[in-house]
Amino acid sequence: MRLLLDTHIVLAIVNETPELLPASYRRLVDDKTAEFWCSVASLWEIAIKFRINKLELVVPLDNLDGTCRSYNLDILSIEPHHVLAELSPLPATRDPFDRLLLAQASVEGMRLVTLDRALIGHPLVWAPPHEQPAP
16 A cells, blocks of 8 residues: 655654554554655645744754655655646645645555545545444
């Protein structure tokens, strides 16, 4: 399974705060059979928000890509065919980072892992399996 991680999921991994994720997402991130990707768009978004003091980062910004790789996250470059791809259906967000991540997921045959309410339910977004209540 090839999965593209949304920025907030990448942050939970590199900041070593998986407890901020729901249990089903923590299990997914621990899945050794999955192939996880971090988009350059997420690195860019993190760099912007870090520089304007909108988020904390426990690793040096200039080593963020190396830190991602140390957590077995492959880096996905932004290519022309990603930014030119048509999204259908359109997501319920106008955020350019979210739209780019969805386009990359579409072009690369991935699912986007996100907790963003504006994206949940989109066909390109990974959905956790329904958990059965305990008897």
